[in-house]
Amino acid sequence: MDYTLKRSKRRTTVAIKVAEQKLTVYAPFYVPQTEIDAWLNTKQDWVAEQIAKQSMQAERRQLPLVNATIKLFGQNVPIVFGKGPKNTWQQDARPQLTLLISSRVKHQEANYLALLEQFMHEKLESYIEMRVHDYCLQMSETLPTKLKIQHYKRRWGSCNKRRELTFNLHLASAPTWVIDYVVVHELAHLLHMNHSAKFWQRVSQFYPDYKKAEQWLKANGSSLSW
Numbered sequence: 655m656d657y658t659l660k661r662s663k664r665r666t667t668v669a670i671k672v673a674e675q676k677l678t679v680y681a682p683f684y685v686p687q688t689e690i691d692a693w694l695n696t697k698q699d700w701v702a703e704q705i706a707k708q709s710m711q712a713e714r715r716q717l718p719l720v721n722a723t724i725k726l727f728g729q730n731v732p733i734v735f736g737k738g739p740k741n742t743w744q745q746d747a748r749p750q751l752t753l754l755i756s757s758r759v760k761h762q763e764a765n766y767l768a769l770l771e772q773f774m775h776e777k778l779e780s781y782i783e784m785r786v787h788d789y790c791l792q793m794s795e796t797l798p799t800k801l802k803i804q805h806y807k808r809r810w811g812s813c814n815k816r817r818e819l820t821f822n823l824h825l826a827s828a829p830t831w832v833i834d835y836v837v838v839h840e841l842a843h844l845l846h847m848n849h850s851a852k853f854w855q856r857v858s859q860f861y862p863d864y865k866k867a868e869q870w871l872k873a874n875g876s877s878l879s880w
């Protein structure tokens with residue numbers, strides 16, 4: 655058993671303290687080390703128990719955002735943090751997301767955030783893939799060459815000349831009717847690479863309520879970050 659020995663002149667008895675999962679022994683000068691070690695051996699169980707208790711408390715302190723929720727497709731989803739054999743998430747029928755981090759990894763909080771981001775990324779990506787397929791059929795448009803999800807500061811989506819579509823990761827928190835609008839907007843750019851009257855005509859043909867969606871994004875866009 656490792657410990658720090660602190661001797662003092664005033665002490666008349668031997669005492670032990672467990673703090674921050676470390677053991678300190680306080681003893682008078684006249685007690686020999688062998689005697690201290692022998693006495694400590696009788697206290698082993700108690701010390702081990704204290705250390706285990708404290709490491710559990712320390713672990714609990716490392717968990718971020720207890721009682722946190724995340725908005726997924728406009729709905730609040732409570733997040734439960736926990737330990738698992740590996741970094742993973744679970745989502746069952748309940749509207750609840752469980753994030754599990756391996757207890758072997760360092761920087762637990764950063765891992766939870768990375769895992770949460772991964773979760774949101776996958777959710778948004780599969781939703782957008784589905785809607786891009788739907789709307790391409792409706793709009794008689796050929797599929798884009800690439801779909802990407804990434805962080806954008808000031809835009810919800812983009813479309814380039816190589817017919818690659820990119821969507822803002824934070825759309826994952828928006829209601830699906832708003833995401834649909836961004837999908838139609840970007841798909842309309844495949845035909846019109848500008849915001850001309852013809853472009854808006856095409857948008858309104860396949861998404862008549864586009865002004866409502868634009869207004870929603872203006873009013874609530876900044877609250878979509880997490």
Ligand SMILES: [Zn+2]
Pocket residue numbers: 839843848849
């Ligand atoms: Zn545009």
